[in-house]
Amino acid sequence: MHRNRELYAFLLDKAKRLTEEWYESLDKSDPEGVYASSDPEIIERLKEHNYEFHLHACKIFIEEKATFVKEFDEWILNLAADKEHLETPTHFIIREFINVREQYLSFLKEFVSENKVSRQKEEIYNQSIIDVFDIAILRFTEEKANYLNSQLESQKAVINELSSPVISLNNKTGLLPLVGEIDTYRAKTVLEKTLQQSSAKGLDHLFIDLSGVIMVDTMVAHQLFQLIDTLKLLGITTTLSGIRPEIAQTAVQLGLNFENISTTATLSQAIILKTN
Template identity: 50%
Template sequence: MHKNIELHKYLLKQAKKLTEDWYSAIDKSTAVGVYASTNEEEIKRLKAQNYSFHENLIQVFIEDEDEFFKTFEKWVNEIASDSGHQSTPTHIILQEFLNVQNQYLSIIESFERENEGIYEKDEIYSWNHIILKAFSKIMTRFVEVHDQLSLRRLRSQQELINELSAPVIKLHQDIGLLPIVGEIDTQRAKYLLENTLMECTKKAINHLYVDLSGVNVIDTMVAMQIFQLIDALKIVGVKTTLSGVRPEIAMTAISLGLNFKDIHITGNLAQALQMK
């Protein structure tokens, strides 16, 4: 990688101005995410992150390539995991990367003019090439880390939603209630099966009321998994009572040939609790 100490010094002197010019150029009327904040502390932190980017990037002109990208990894991980950048659409962040890239191409041009005749054209070309390559790698890596963290956060949120949407509530002694509300897809049905078995065992529940009054529609696969849940509970010694089964769900179950014969069923939860 081509090195130039003079260009490095020149860019370092311009770093603060680059940050201020970059932030001033953001259209606050259309800005979103981290760039739209009006909080002084958040703005200060955003500028500090941008300035840190410059401090790291200009090292590309004095460090070996491998060492440069290894050092930059720390900045990428820090910014990609930042809550403000996590709440900002990726394409918006990439646009700001490109805006800063244009700043560098412009400032290298200024350096060339101020040092006219000192550097060969191919040397100046190599500086632009270095900047474009650096930005390309940094942007690609940033998107990878940003998306990995976003996916991890979504999975964590989904797990929490699953836990909240499939609670096994201990009513008293060995009696529990599983109220199922909302849409059930295959993934949630699988979670219901695994979580319910675990919770019944952990809470020493011998009789579980499964209330479906909050479920409007289920597909054939989900209907089968609900019946598999009842069969699995029976194997571990838990008696089940179904309540709130809507006609649509009953028809789906019958069309699948699912057998209600050995299942305790009541019209609603109040009737089920009265029977105990």
């Protein structure tokens, strides 16, 4: 334990030097991300993050592993949520973790040489350093992925909501223009939002235009017909327009019946028929 504290003090004493040497050796030619920044404030924060890493990392030699991992994990969570690191490709960040690990292993050799550390103890120290960086890389990539996935889900929810608006054509008639790929999740969202909006707008007729939809799967076709049936229960009649042959074929294969549904080739035809 005495020797462990000596190594901790040795690395802690070199933390500032580790940061400066790392930044000087940094490949600043990356086309994007925090490492390419020339903004003094961003550079200063980048150095601070690196220095904080050293303050945490060298504690592996003096703390119980559970305590070390808990404190280290908090630092990693903050780094993974950092704006500049979120905008930096993950493989660039992993590359720099590896570069810093090489710094540590180099300084460890210096410590071993100066203090005549046994070969067995040196191997233990090496493994401890490798463990630190394994934890850092794994947890950082995991948390960054979680954070980005959460953002994507939020964006997806907003896009789905915006991509299924019911447009009022007059006091009692509305239009639902569907565009792009409709997966099962989006179909469910369309169904819920359309029912809410149609009811809130007091519609008695809704045009559903599918001319911008290339293909639907089995579940989506069922959701569409469920929407039409539910609208009917609310006293809202529907007209389907712009049905592509592929969609019609899918519906026929599923045994879905168009007989009781008003359909037209184009939206303009649907509107003309309604107004006449």
